[in-house]
Amino acid sequence: MNSKDTRTQFLNFFKGKEHKIVPSAPMVIKDDPTLLFTNAGMNQFKEYFLGISQPKSSRVVDTQKCLRVSGKHNDLEEVGKDTYHHTMFEMLGNWSFGDYFKEEAITWAWELLTEVFKIDKDSLYVSVFEGSDDADQLKLDTEAFNLWKGIVPEDRIIMGNKKDNFWEMGDQGPCGPCSEIHVDIRSKEDKAKVSGASLVNQDHPQVVEIWNLVFMQYNRKADGSLENLPAKHVDTGMGFERLCMVLQGVQSNYDTDIFTPLIREIETITGSGYGKNEEIDIAIRVISDHIRAVAFSIADGQLPSNTGAGYVIRRILRRAVRYGFTFLNTKEPFMFRLVNVLTDSLGDAYPELKEQKQLIENVIKEEEHSFLKTLDQGLLLLDTIIKNTKGKTVDGGKAFELYDTFGFPIDLTALILSEKGYQLDEAGFNAAMQKQKNRSKSASEISKEDWEVLQDDNEQEFVGYDMLDVEVKITKYRKVVSKKDGTQFQLVFNLTPFYAEGGGQVGDKGYLEDTHGDVVYITDTKKENNEIIHFAKNLPKHLGESFKAVVDKKQRSRTEANHTATHLLHQALREVLGKHVEQKGSSVHSKYLRFDFSHFSKMTPEELQEVESFVNARIDGHLQLQEERNVPMKSAIADGAMALFGEKYGDAVRTIRFGQSIELCGGTHVKNTGDIWQFKIKSEGAVAAGIRRIEAITGDAVKDLHIDNDKLLSKIKVVLGNTQDPVRSVSGLQEENNNLKKQVAELLKDKAKNLKGDLRSELKEINGVQFLAKKIDLDAAGIKDLSFEMGSNKDNLFLLFGTEQNGKALLSCYISKELVASKGLNAGTIVRELGKYIQGGGGGQPFFATAGGKNPEGINEALAQAESYLG
Structure with a gap:
């Protein structure tokens, strides 16, 4: 059975059991501060398990794209080395929110596997939670055990410990025992030698977990104790790739039709053969897996970058490029050429791949090109490190610096050292790595107490579209302590006028005032698991009373002006540049707006002016806001509303229209475009291949800009002698300056010629x-x-020359190219190291580089150290 049919049969089976088929949520998470990526099928349903919201259907089924490369669930380093771990994977799941429980989940799972998919019953094993004798004092899951005992022989039921058979969302939250279903795909001969039961959960590549049935019945509190949930839920997850391996009768996920087209393309591009050499096979598996993770992330709107989720994606891509560079001899970008095959394979199930294909290819190609340059530079730097190493062990701290500063992979460093007869001081490298991790962990350390519930109210209401102050009650609160922000309190109201950060728009600020006149300031508003959380430095004194919740009106109105301007800007860009333009991200603050969009080239000054004029014409037109709430998604799209890739939309949406601009949007907006007053573009530049960014301002910020410019012009006129034509005066000065520069250049050339002979x-x-x-x-x-x-x-x-100019120090290093090749000398590395003496830094080419610093007194010491590089 091919993979497409397998996916369809799974969804249709549960549809027949009265489950609603729901689409996959984006893999990149934007409204949950506890996660970077969707790492399990249950992520998009957390609000239902937590009791924050009520689902529209108590039974759902889906296939969810997931990524496990960070935090607790991190399979990255296993990928490629075995045949069943992945970064990006599909999780098939069926869900019950307070409806059916263990009996239905178990019997339906068995029915689907054995009667629909026809998997041999004798190759299946199941596990149940055996209980624990720790602080939880949990007992054997007798209900699940007895249900399985009625289906399979008892010798195929395995007792599982807390690590394998008790599932937890995190340190706090819903959890419960689970039953795993494992499949043994070994040959008959191997099965006769060793029982499959003894290989379950032993990381055997042919005895693997295929489905996990989680029975959520407890809530883990901050102190570690458990309490019963008010309702019991079922959360199941089956690895799509592993299921396809079983149904297609192969021994590896990579031998299924999910991966074989990619592997064949990699063989063609690189001239390598799969199945002949273990190192090459690992490299090909890494690349075929990682291209999926990177492509889906970009399609969901996450570009590679140096921070957060973007850093993770960059790391995955670079891991793949490095494997190709090391084992497949790929010295030029090649992974972008795999996107076409991936789109052909998965484009029907995930249309975002087709829609974003060109962008995905452009971004990956640019990232590959950049990292290959880094590898070339790293090889030269590593040669210098080796040359300056006494003995045969390379300092781990130096290797870490190469890894941390230049992104040079440590395993590649170890491989090259081994080939040259050296070894790596692994303990030193690990110590430097751990030191950095401890710094990062310390900076991000956070502890949350349990919610203190003051009143039950599961249906929080947002009223901030229509009101900026309203009477509220605090339904629950908790204390949060972090190294970064200190002690804060998170408050939840029964209803709120505060807009929570989302869709690029910043969260509201404001205050709470009680009947006694006491005020607590709200410093931020965010959304977590679809619940609006208000941040405050202090806890209100009279928690049980009513409060007047007031949004900072000035900040909100400025933010609304900037948000509406992003909609008009989007429309303008599509009119001026073409319909290929799509929004790729935005950041809307009270002081400015930032708008990322797809476009293939730098905008000309004329295009920028045309876009700016287009937006200001709509502002001058005083277009009235036309807002519709709870519009069916299909109707909104049919009406021309623009939806953004990577955003999660429900069945009903909100549309915002200003004239011909209509978008799906949950943010807040001005009532009339005239309220924006004026729009001004401040900058335009590249973010990544095919992605441009505009930063702009509106309203008061534009007024302030005009005032500042007027003041600046007045100062310039004074400096120029109160001229009435400052442009003409400046032009004259420029001409005079250019003539003087030419004269100085000639004098310096003569000086250099005279100096050359002396030197x-x-x-x-x-x-x-x-x-x-x-x-x-x-x-x-x-x-x-x-x-x-x-x-x-x-x-x-x-040559190493030092000079002092305007109180600053400059070092310049020149090395003949033959010395760079024969002795491994590198001017860029040398000036970077000597730069510490002048309290600066720099770099350049291996044959010529410069470093600047603020300490001219260190020049002589730097010059004195130069000879040591020739020792």
């Missing part, structure tokens, strides 16, 4: 190298010209 006589030979380190009186351009002139007439040259 030649000062060269001294050290180990076959013509060496000179000296402080001279030339500017940066003059030193560069002097260095290259001397290099053109002298072989094996190593």
Whole structure:
């Protein structure tokens, strides 16, 4: 059975059991501060398990795209080395929210596997929770055990410990025992030798967990204790890739039709063969897995970057590139060429891949190109480290610096060292790594107390579209302590006018005032598991009373102006640049707006002016807000509303229209575009391949800009002698300055020529190298010209010049290219290391590089250290 049919049969089976089929949520999470990515099928349903919201259907079924590369669930380093771990994977799941429980979950799972998918019953094993003798004092899950005993022989029921058979959402929250179903796909001969029961949960590649049935019946509190949930739920998850392996009769997930098209394409591109060499096979498995994770993340709106979720995606992509570089000899970008195959395979189930195909290819290609450059630079730096190593063990701290600063993979460092007869000080590397992790962990450490519930109210209402102050009651609160923010309190109200951060818009600020006149300030508003959380530095004194909740009106109105401007900007870009433009992200604050969009080239000044004029024309047109709430999603799309990839929409949506601009949006907006007053673009630039960013301001910020510009112009006129034509005066000064620069350049050239002869006589030979380190009186351009002139007439040259200009220090290093090749010298590395003496840094090419610093007094010490590189 092919993978497409398998997915369809699973969904249809549970549809026949009165389950509603729901689409996969985005893999990149935007409204849950506890997670970067969807790492399990249950993530999008957390609000139902927590009792915050009521689901529209008590039975649902889906296939969810997941990513496990960070936090508790991190399979990254296992991927490729075995045949069944993945970063990105599909999780098939059926769910009951307070409806059916263990009996139905178990009997339906068995029916689907054995009667629909026809898996041999004798190859299946099941596990049940055996209980625990720790503080929880949990007993054997007798209900699940007795249900399974009526289905399978007792010798196929395995007692599982808390690690394997008790599922928890995290340190706090819903949890409960689970039953796993394992499948033994070994040959008959191997099964006869060793019982499959003894291989369950032993990381055997052919005896694997295929389905986990979680029975959520407890809530884990902050102190570690358990309490019963008010309702019992079922949460099941079956690995789609593993299921396909079983149904297609192969021994590896990578031998299924999910991966074989990708593997064949990798073989074609790289000229490698799969199945002949273990190192090559691992590399091909890594690449075929990682391209899926990266492509789906980009399709969901997450670009590779240096922070947060973007850093994780960059790390995954670089791991794949590095495996190709090391084992498949790929020295040019190649992974972007796999996107076409991936789209053909999964584009029907996940149309976002088709829609975003060109963008995905562009971003991956640029990231590959950038990292391959990093690898080349890293190889040169590693050569320098080796050259300066005494003995045969390379310092782990140096290797960590190469990894941390330049992104050079540590396993590649170890491999190269081994090939050259050196070894890595692994203990030193691990110590440096742990030190960094401890710093990061300390900075992000956070502890949350249990919610103190003051009154039951599961249906919190947001009234902030219509009101900015309203009487509220606090339904629950908790204390939160973090290294970063100190002690805070999180408050939940029965209803709230505060908009929670989302859709790019910043959360509201404001205050609570009680009947006694006491005020507590709300410093931020966020959403967690679809619940609006208000942050405060202090806890209100009279918790049980009513409060007047007041939103900061000025901040809200400025934010609304900027948010509405993003809609008008989106429309303008599509009109001016073309319909290919799509929003790829936004950040809406009270002081400014940021808008990311797909476009293939830098915008011209004329295009920017046209876009700005387009938006201001709509502002001058005083377009009235036309808002519709609870519109059926299909109707909104049919009406022309724009939906954004990577956003999670329900069956009913809210539409915002200003004239011809209509979008799905949950944010707050001005009532009339005239309230924006004016729109001004401040900058436009690249974010990634095919992604541009505009930063702009509106309203009061534009007024402030005009005032500042007027003041600046007045100052300029004064400096220019109160001229009435400052442009003409500045042009005259520029012409005069250019003439003087030419004269100075000629004088410096003459000075450099005279200096060159003197410096030649000062060269001294050290180990076959013509060496000179000296402080001279030339500017940066003059030193560069002097260095290259001397290099053109002298072989094996190593020059280090220092100079002081305007109270700043400058080091310039020139090394003949033959020395770079023969002795592994690298000017960029040398000036970077010597830069510490002048309290600065720099870099450049292996043959010429510069470093600048703020300590001219350190120049002589830096020059004195130069000779050590020739020892």
